[in-house]
Amino acid sequence: MLKIENLHARIEDTEILKGIDLEINAGEVHAIMGPNGSGKSTLAQVLAGREGYEITAGSVSYLEKDLLDLDPEERAREGLFLAFQYPVEIPGVNSTYFLRTGYNEMRRHRGEDPVDAMDFLKLIREKLALVEMGESFLKRPVNEGFSGGEKKRHEVLQMAVLEPKLSILDETDSGLDIDALRIVANGVNQLHAPDKAVVVVTHYQRLLDYIVPDFVHVLYQGRIVKSGDKTLALELEAKGYDWVKEEHLEQTR
Amino acid sequence: MSGTDWYQSRFADFEQNLNGEAQGPVHQLRRDAIAHFTATGFPTSRDEEWRFTNIAPLTRIDFELAAKTDEPATADIAPLRYGLPGPVFVDGHFAPSLSQLDALPQGVVVKNLRTAFIEDADLVCRYIGQDAMSEDQAFTALNTAFVQDGVLIYLPQGTVLDTPLHTLFLSTGAKANVVSHPRVLVVAEAHAEATLVESYGGLGVEVYLTNSVCEINVGENASIDHYRVQREAPTAFHISATHVREARSARFRSTSITLGGSLTRNHVHTALMGEGIDSTLNGLYIENGSQHVDNHTLIEHAQPNCQSHEFYKGVLDDEASGVFRGKIHVHQAAQKTDAYQANQNLLLSDSAKIDTKPQLEIYADDVKCSHGATIGQLDADAIFYLRSRGIGHREAVRVLTRAFAGEVLDRVRIDGLRDELDRLVTERLDRAAGVAP
Numbered sequence A: 001m002l003k004i005e006n007l008h009a010r011i012e013d014t015e016i017l018k019g020i021d022l023e024i025n026a027g028e029v030h031a032i033m034g035p036n037g038s039g040k041s042t043l044a045q046v047l048a049g050r051e052g053y054e055i056t057a058g059s060v061s062y063l064e065k066d067l068l069d070l071d072p073e074e075r076a077r078e079g080l081f082l083a084f085q086y087p088v089e090i091p092g093v094n095s096t097y098f099l100r101t102g103y104n105e106m107r108r109h110r111g112e113d114p115v116d117a118m119d120f121l122k123l124i125r126e127k128l129a130l131v132e133m134g135e136s137f138l139k140r141p142v143n144e145g146f147s148g149g150e151k152k153r154h155e156v157l158q159m160a161v162l163e164p165k166l167s168i169l170d171e172t173d174s175g176l177d178i179d180a181l182r183i184v185a186n187g188v189n190q191l192h193a194p195d196k197a198v199v200v201v202t203h204y205q206r207l208l209d210y211i212v213p214d215f216v217h218v219l220y221q222g223r224i225v226k227s228g229d230k231t232l233a234l235e236l237e238a239k240g241y242d243w244v245k246e247e248h249l250e251q252t253r
Numbered sequence B: 001m002s003g004t005d006w007y008q009s010r011f012a013d014f015e016q017n018l019n020g021e022a023q024g025p026v027h028q029l030r031r032d033a034i035a036h037f038t039a040t041g042f043p044t045s046r047d048e049e050w051r052f053t054n055i056a057p058l059t060r061i062d063f064e065l066a067a068k069t070d071e072p073a074t075a076d077i078a079p080l081r082y083g084l085p086g087p088v089f090v091d092g093h094f095a096p097s098l099s100q101l102d103a104l105p106q107g108v109v110v111k112n113l114r115t116a117f118i119e120d121a122d123l124v125c126r127y128i129g130q131d132a133m134s135e136d137q138a139f140t141a142l143n144t145a146f147v148q149d150g151v152l153i154y155l156p157q158g159t160v161l162d163t164p165l166h167t168l169f170l171s172t173g174a175k176a177n178v179v180s181h182p183r184v185l186v187v188a189e190a191h192a193e194a195t196l197v198e199s200y201g202g203l204g205v206e207v208y209l210t211n212s213v214c215e216i217n218v219g220e221n222a223s224i225d226h227y228r229v230q231r232e233a234p235t236a237f238h239i240s241a242t243h244v245r246e247a248r249s250a251r252f253r254s255t256s257i258t259l260g261g262s263l264t265r266n267h268v269h270t271a272l273m274g275e276g277i278d279s280t281l282n283g284l285y286i287e288n289g290s291q292h293v294d295n296h297t298l299i300e301h302a303q304p305n306c307q308s309h310e311f312y313k314g315v316l317d318d319e320a321s322g323v324f325r326g327k328i329h330v331h332q333a334a335q336k337t338d339a340y341q342a343n344q345n346l347l348l349s350d351s352a353k354i355d356t357k358p359q360l361e362i363y364a365d366d367v368k369c370s371h372g373a374t375i376g377q378l379d380a381d382a383i384f385y386l387r388s389r390g391i392g393h394r395e396a397v398r399v400l401t402r403a404f405a406g407e408v409l410d411r412v413r414i415d416g417l418r419d420e421l422d423r424l425v426t427e428r429l430d431r432a433a434g435v436a437p
Helices: A040-048 A071-076 A095-109 A117-130 A148-162 A178-191 A231-239 A242-252 B003-021 B024-040 B074-080 B113-119 B122-128 B138-145 B380-387 B393-409 B414-433
Strands: A001-011 A014-024 A027-033 A055-060 A080-083 A090-094 A166-170 A195-199 A216-222 A223-228 B088-090 B111-114 B152-155 B165-171 B178-180 B181-186 B193-202 B208-216 B223-231 B235-247 B251-258 B263-272 B277-288 B293-300 B306-318 B321-330 B338-345 B353-362 B368-376
Touching: A001 A040, A014 A040, A014 A223, A027 A040, A027 A231, A040 A071, A040 A166, A040 A195, A071 A080, A071 A095, A071 B380, A080 A148, A090 B393, A095 A117, A095 A148, A095 B251, A095 B393, A117 A148, A117 A178, A117 B193, A148 A178, A148 B251, A216 A231, A216 A242, A216 B193, A223 A242, A231 A242, B003 B024, B003 B113, B003 B138, B024 B122, B024 B138, B074 B165, B088 B251, B088 B277, B111 B113, B113 B122, B113 B181, B122 B152, B122 B181, B138 B235, B138 B338, B152 B165, B152 B193, B152 B277, B165 B208, B165 B306, B181 B193, B193 B208, B208 B223, B208 B251, B223 B235, B223 B263, B223 B414, B235 B251, B251 B263, B251 B293, B251 B321, B277 B293, B277 B321, B277 B393, B277 B414, B293 B306, B293 B338, B293 B353, B306 B321, B306 B353, B321 B338, B321 B368, B338 B353, B338 B393, B353 B368, B380 B393, B393 B414
Parallel strands: A027 A195, A027 A216, A080 A166, A166 A195, B088 B165, B152 B181, B165 B193, B178 B208, B181 B208, B193 B223, B208 B235, B223 B251, B235 B263, B251 B277, B263 B293, B277 B306, B293 B321, B306 B338, B321 B353, B338 B368
Antiparallel strands: A001 A014, A001 A055, A216 A223, B111 B152
C-alpha cells in the first residue's frame, strides 16, 4: 500500500529525515516509536503533504501513485488520513459543515453524488456513538474550546466519517487520560479492516496495549534504526531508548 | 469651475427652486452650511483626518443634484428591502408609492423630512445639526446646504417598534455625475426601543455620489439597534457621517456593513453624554478590485460608568485598500469607563492594503481601555487541516474567509437581513476564490 524509499526531508537548513525506508501492506498495523526530536511527526506531516518541508531525496509510492506529487487534498481523497497531534481550532466553521464537506469531497472523488444535510446527520449519528461523542459537538466550531481528549476523539470521528485506507495517528495518545485513550483506541480498532492499514506514531508504549501493532519501528536521528514485532515496544517501555541509541552508534561506528 | 464655486452656483439654483420652502430656521441652516462649505472647501490629504483617503477623483467631478426620475419597479428593489417595511428614497427623493409606512405604533412618526420641516418644525429644529456640524466637516456642510428629502423617525417616550424599520436610499444610476444628500434624523425619547436599518443600494452603471448624514438621539434608558448596509453600485462614491448622542443608561448598537462603492468614507461619532451607557459599534467591510473604504470612528466618553465596544473587521482582496481610524476619547469626568476596541483585517492578496490606526485619548485616571489591531493572512495550519480532510485549497480559503467575516455577520439580529448579507458575502468570496456559484 505504501512504500517509502530512502526518504530525505528538511525544513529550511535542518535535515530531519535522513533516509527512511518503510513498507506497509493492507491489513497491517505499524507503530513508529522513538525519542523526542527523532523525526516521527515530520514523517507523518510529510506523508500528509504539509508545506514547508523540502524533500531532498527518496520516493514514496502509495497505491501505485507517486504520493509526493499529490496535493494534500488529493492524498486525502485517495484515502490517506492524518490524525493530528495538535488538531487545529477553526472558529466560525461548525463541525458538521467541516465533516460533511470532507465526506462529500471523498464521494465526489469516487464519482458518487454528495449527500444532503439530512442524510449526513443519519450517518454521523452512528459514527458519534463509536467515539462516545454527543450530538452537541456537531454544532460547535471545529475544535474550538474542545478539551485535549475531545480533540483526539474528534480526530477519530473524522477518520470514521472519511473511511481512509491508510490512517496515520500522530501522537494521538498524548494528553489523553485512560478513559479517552480506551475510547480512541477502540474507535481505531473498530475501523480497522483487512483492506486498510494503520500507522501509530507514539512516544510511549501505552497506546499499543490497546492498538496492537504487527510491526514496531524505532526512528532515531531521522532513520529507522530498529524494527521488530510488538515485543520491541515492551522492551522499549522497560529499558527506555538509550540501548537502541547505543546499539545504533555501535553499528555506525 | 472649482469645487466650492460650483456648489455655490448649484446652491443658488436650488434655493430659487425652493420657493416657499426657502424660509424659516431650516433654510437658515442651509445658508449657514453653504457659507461654511465655501469657506473651508473639500479636505485634502494634507488634512490629518483624510490622510489615507484621496478624494481627488470625487472633487474633480462637478456633481449635479439628482433629479426626480421614474420610480423603479417594486420587483427591482425587492432584493434590497430584506422583507422589511419603511420609507424608500430614489435618487434622494422620497418615493411614497414604494414606501411602506403603515402599522406604526401610536405616536411614532416616520415621515419625509421635507414635510416634517413644516409640520414638526420645533422638533426638527431642536435636533437637526445638533451634532452633525457644518463648521469643520465639508461633506456634512454640503449635505445640510442641500437638505430637503430625508427621513424623520420620532419615537415618543416609552414607544416600542416591534418590527425593524428599514429606510432605503436607492440610486438609479441612470444619469452620470449626480449627487444625492440623504438625511436621517432619529429622535428616540426615554425608554423608547427600536431596530432601525438604514441602507443604500445602486442599480445603475453611471458615476454618482451619495453624501449622507444621519443623526440619532438616544434618550434615557432608550435602546436603539442600528444597521447600516452599503451596497452602492461599483461606480459610486459614498460619503457618510453618523452622529449619535446617548443619554443616561441608553443602549446603542451599530452594525455597519460596507460592500459596494468605488470609494467609501464612513464617519461615526458617538457621544456618551450620561452615566451607565452601553454603546457598541460593529463593522464589516469586504472589498475587492480597486475599491477603497475608510472607516473613521470617534467614541466620546463624557460621563462616568459607561461601556463602549468597538469591533470592526475587514477583508481586502485584489488591489483594494482600506483605512480604519478609531479614536476613543475619555473625558476627565468619565471615570470607570470601560472601552474596548478591535480592528482585524484579512488581506487576501499581496496588493491589498490597509492602514489601521487605533487612538486612545484618556484624561480620566480610573478607566479600563484596550485596543488591538491586526492585519494578517489566513492561518496556514487551518488551511492545511481542511485540505488534509479532502477539502480543496480554494474551498478552504473561502470557508475560512467566510468564518472571519461571520464573526460580525453573526451579530446581525434580524434574521432576514443576516441571511441575505451572508448570501452576499459568500457570493463575493466565491467570486474572489474563483468558485462558480
